[in-house]
Amino acid sequence: MKSLLKGCLTLLLIIAAAGLTSCVAKDENNIGDDKNNQNIDLPTEENGYIVKVVPGETAIIDLNGDGEDEIINYTLMSAANDNNGNYTVKNLSISGEEYARASDDNPLIYLGASIYYPDDQWYFIVDIDTSDDYKELAIADIGASEDLTTSYFRYDGEGLEYIGYITGFPADETYSMDGKGTIKSQGRLDLLQYWTTVFAWELSSEGKLATVEEDLYTPISYDYYDKEPVILKEEITAYAEMDLNSKEILMEPSEEEISFPLTDNKNWVLMSKADGTQGWIYIEDRQNIISANKKLPCTDVFDNLYFAD
Incomplete structure (x- = not known):
């Protein structure tokens, strides 16, 4: 009898272990189907006003300041016609109301949000402005061409509203939020070559994210691209000021190595030589340098400019 009981107990343990394994195994085609409800931390100054949530971990938090918690369910599934292991949004529901249209290639496009391949590690609950009642939902997107963006949404108790996007991910080193309505993140500059700077966005009076225009931007060093230094190979005319009449x-x-410490991201780039000589160069159509009334492609003027593959 003891032998029989021991055998039965062993069998039950094996069955239980098998069941546990099946519950925790990741479904590569669907992320988040096995839901785990949790009251998440509030986004505060201590965590940079950003809280990470794993897809499938159903978050419980008051999104609109009415004193009632919302239940957020966000899951992913393999993207159709994609062989690179990317995902798309399967479900995005708030307190039982579904907002993702999973039959679409872009399930949230009807709200105005273009999310192609959402990040499969995190989505985010943030507090852009602590003086208002809202906590925002943020979804990071790898993008069709790997241009990283993050889309932001607000829930007002009656529906979900898309309020805009910024470049970069909330987990990036250059990303920051001040809790007063401003977000800063790394993004691509528009002229001369592939390079980046830190841009700022702020909430408008209508509650939408809008780019903060700066007079000048400081490019982020691109040493990490493992590239050769930029060299000037053709004589050009630069200007003492951002004025063609200067x-x-x-x-x-x-x-000598050339650097570009400042730009207005429209037409002007400050060029600096190793000997300390500096001058502003004027650019049209993003990549044509105007010098002595001549239009020169930037690649004819400089060697080793960086362009993304």
Whole structure:
């Protein structure tokens, strides 16, 4: 009898272990189907006003300041016609109301949000402005061409509203939020080459995210691209100020490294030589340098500019 009981107990333990394994095994085609409800931390100054949530971990939090908790369910599934292991949104529901249209290639496009391949590690609950009643939902997107963006949504108790997107991910080193309505994150500059800077966005009076226009931007060093230094290979005319009528400065070719410490991200880029000589170069159509009334492609003027593959 003891032997029989021992055998039965062993069998039950094996069955239980098998069941536990089946529950925790990740379904590569669907992320978040095995839901785990949790009251999440509030986004505060201590955590940078950002709380990470794993897809499938159903978050419980008051999103609109009415004193009642909302239940957020967000899950992913394998993207159709994709062989790179990307996902798309399967479900996005708040307190039982479904907002994702999973039959669409872009399930949230009807709200105005273009989310192609959402990040499969995290979604985020943030507090852009602590003086209002809202906590926002943020979904990071790898994008169709790997241009990283994050889309933001607000829930007002009656529906979900898309309020805009910014470049970069909330988990990036250059991303920051001040809790007063401003977000900063790394994004791509528009002229000369592939390079980036830190841009700012702020909430408008209508509660939408809008880019904060700066007079000048400081490019982020691109040393990590493991590239050769930029060299000036053709003589060009630069200017003492951001004005085509200002004093002209002749820049002669050399093997000295060239840097570009400032730009207005519209037409002007400050060029600096290793000997300390500086001058503003004027650019049209993003990649054509205007020098002595000539239009020169930037790749004819400089060697080793960086362009993304």
